[in-house]
Amino acid sequence: MTTLEKVAHLKGVMEGMEYDTTTKEGKLLSLLVDIVGGLAEEVEEIEDDLDTLFDFADELDEDLGDVEADLYGDDYDDDYDDYDDDDFDDDEEIEDCDIAE
Numbered sequence: 001m002t003t004l005e006k007v008a009h010l011k012g013v014m015e016g017m018e019y020d021t022t023t024k025e026g027k028l029l030s031l032l033v034d035i036v037g038g039l040a041e042e043v044e045e046i047e048d049d050l051d052t053l054f055d056f057a058d059e060l061d062e063d064l065g066d067v068e069a070d071l072y073g074d075d076y077d078d079d080y081d082d083y084d085d086d087d088f089d090d091d092e093e094i095e096d097c098d099i100a101e
Contacts, residue, residue, distance in 0.1 A: 002040075002044070003043060003044070004037070004041065006040075007033065007036055007037040010033055010036070011033055011037070014029065014030070014033060
């Protein structure tokens with residue numbers, strides 16, 4: 001059940017209870033349900049946008065792979081696979097570097 005469905009269910013329960021929205025408590029509860037509903041809609045829009053961005057990133061990755069294959073040939077992937085992430089230690093200090101100060 002999505003958040004929007006849960007909010008709709010909450011509104012239905014509130015209406016089924018015949019909650020009096022003219023009292024202070026009723027007004028507050030009604031306002032809170034409306035706010036939660038608005039937030040749920042915004043979250044759904046953000047999730048849709050995020051899905052779109054992930055799809056776009058996947059397309060870019062595929063296109064970049066095609067460009068790399070065109071530029072470097074089929075051997076590029078084989079050469080890149082020879083390196084392991086463990087070969088590079090970011091925390092390792094660089095020694096004996098001749099850097100002009």
